[in-house]
Amino acid sequence: MKIINRQSWVGMVFLVTLECCSFLSAMVWPSWAAPAEDGVPEPPSGMQYIVGGVYAPLFKEAGVEQPTPVAPFYLDIYPVTNAQYAAFIKANPRWRRSQVSPLLADVAYLRHWQADTPSPEAATAVAQRPVTYVSWFAAHAYCRWQQKRLPSTAEWEYVALASATAPDGSKEAAYQTRLLEWYALPAAAMPPPIGSGQKNYWGISDLHGSMWEWVADFQTAFSPGASRGDAEAERDRFCSSGALGVSEPELVNYPALMRDAYRRSLRGTYTVHNLGFRCAKDLP
Amino acid sequence: MKRYGCLSFLLVLVLCLRLGAWASPLTVTAHADHEALPASASSARSIYQVESTWTTADAQPLRLEHLQGKVQVLAMVYTTCESACPIIVSLMQRIAAALPPELHSQVGFVLVTLDPVRDTPSVLSAYSVKMRLDPASWSLLSGRPADVMELAMLLGITYKRDRSGGFIHTNRLTVLNKVGEIVYRHEGLHQDLTSTLEAIRWAAQY
Numbered sequence: 468m469k470i471i472n473r474q475s476w477v478g479m480v481f482l483v484t485l486e487c488c489s490f491l492s493a494m495v496w497p498s499w500a501a502p503a504e505d506g507v508p509e510p511p512s513g514m515q516y517i518v519g520g521v522y523a524p525l526f527k528e529a530g531v532e533q534p535t536p537v538a539p540f541y542l543d544i545y546p547v548t549n550a551q552y553a554a555f556i557k558a559n560p561r562w563r564r565s566q567v568s569p570l571l572a573d574v575a576y577l578r579h580w581q582a583d584t585p586s587p588e589a590a591t592a593v594a595q596r597p598v599t600y601v602s603w604f605a606a607h608a609y610c611r612w613q614q615k616r617l618p619s620t621a622e623w624e625y626v627a628l629a630s631a632t633a634p635d636g637s638k639e640a641a642y643q644t645r646l647l648e649w650y651a652l653p654a655a656a657m658p659p660p661i662g663s664g665q666k667n668y669w670g671i672s673d674l675h676g677s678m679w680e681w682v683a684d685f686q687t688a689f690s691p692g693a694s695r696g697d698a699e700a701e702r703d704r705f706c707s708s709g710a711l712g713v714s715e716p717e718l719v720n721y722p723a724l725m726r727d728a729y730r731r732s733l734r735g736t737y738t739v740h741n742l743g744f745r746c747a748k749d750l751p
Numbered sequence: 752m753k754r755y756g757c758l759s760f761l762l763v764l765v766l767c768l769r770l771g772a773w774a775s776p777l778t779v780t781a782h783a784d785h786e787a788l789p790a791s792a793s794s795a796r797s798i799y800q801v802e803s804t805w806t807t808a809d810a811q812p813l814r815l816e817h818l819q820g821k822v823q824v825l826a827m828v829y830t831t832c833e834s835a836c837p838i839i840v841s842l843m844q845r846i847a848a849a850l851p852p853e854l855h856s857q858v859g860f861v862l863v864t865l866d867p868v869r870d871t872p873s874v875l876s877a878y879s880v881k882m883r884l885d886p887a888s889w890s891l892l893s894g895r896p897a898d899v900m901e902l903a904m905l906l907g908i909t910y911k912r913d914r915s916g917g918f919i920h921t922n923r924l925t926v927l928n929k930v931g932e933i934v935y936r937h938e939g940l941h942q943d944l945t946s947t948l949e950a951i952r953w954a955a956q957y
Binding site for chain 2: 561568569570571603604607608610611616617683684686735
């Protein structure tokens with residue numbers, strides 16, 4: 468008894484010392500920023516550090532580099548909420564519903580707010596939900612105001628590839644099944660409050676399952692009508708999409724295909740009930 | 752008993768520390784700095800209402816609204832482009848040469864680089880000299896990549912970096928009236944300039 472107690476005491480003291488150390492180190496370097504490496508500056512508030520890597524686009528395009536390298540960057544943990552967007556409008560009145568230029572947003576812009584600012588009841592209901600009914604131009608302007616930017620397609624897809632436990636969740640059958648179930652669900656009238664989903668490996672929340680998100684270069688998914696190689700690019704795209712199932716039949720990333728198709732259907736002024744955004748930022 | 756008390760105290764301490772460590776990430780966003788107030792563009796359809804700031808070949812900051820007052824012929828190119836861009840620039844030079852003298856002071860030409868990382872002001876300045884562009888009527892602009900993307904979206908221009916480090920891009924001249932509204936698009940490299948010149952002449956009257 469006495470011996471056991473002594474051991475447990477030693478154990479407890481050891482544990483406490485360990486906890487103190489880990490707590491102190493967490494103050495300097497938060498433990499939740501797990502993927503970060505030494506020497507990397509702490510991410511801005513509300514963002515996570517994303518280690519760089521490589522994104523393999525779904526389609527071959529003539530002359531376009533692939534796989535695409537993704538440099539390290541920061542990404543918002545959550546999509547931008549209605550409350551945050553309301554603060555943006557307060558500081559930038561030209562982005563009010565009544566004042567926005569038709570060049571920058573279509574007529575459905577912020578339709579779910581009953582007026583230029585959400586009514587008090589509506590504000591409470593939507594405050595912590597991702598803002599939707601915002602155009603690409605609006606999302607771009609918000610991120611610029613935050614001294615951030617929209618993530619690129621490559622960055623977004625790179626982060627979205629992660630499961631809860633690994634940076635590449637594409638080989639996890641259970642995770643892929645869950646993703647497919649999410650994407651098969653009809654869109655809710657309004658996305659759920661932020662943080663409803665599980666955080667992925669990078670500590671990023673709500674990438675899947677609640678809504679679509681704007682990316683900076685969504686429009687480059689279009690054939691650019693370029694000076695060279697257009698017809699060829701189209702042909703490659705057709706062939707490679709046909710070949711998707713051939714190379715790895717069980718691993719076709721259908722959600723990514725859906726996102727790609729969705730992005731192709733958009734224009735910069737479009738506003739949609741289940742299309743929001745989050746911002747990214749370059750390392751200092 | 753006393754010993755258990757100490758043990759439970761330590762346990763609570765451990766728990767508190769853990770919770771503290773967990774709670775720390777929950778502190779939520781502060782706000783970024785306020786950006787300069789928007790310019791009052793006189794038309795809701797003016798592309799000059801974008802809030803981006805650009806850099807000229809003289810390394811001077813420029814807001815697009817400063818292009819107001821002249822009809823502007825605008826193209827998005829980059830200086831290391833060897834195939835399409837020189838043709839686009841020569842198209843613009845042909846337009847400049849074809850303008851009646853009374854319009855010379857009313858029409859400007861703008862080149863915005865698709866490659867702001869490499870096309871620094873000094874590179875643009877050298878390009879301007881090489882291509883013999885008159886600084887009185889030509890503006891060569893570079894900007895932040897996200898702002899280049901925004902302008903391209905407003906103009907309906909798509910571009911994508913290719914494997915060689917260049918860009919695949921839409922070949923288009925955009926004619927903007929004196930308040931920055933798009934009044935004409937000249938598509939492609941080999942189209943006749945008659946309609947484009949007519950659009951410029953028409954826009955110069957208002």
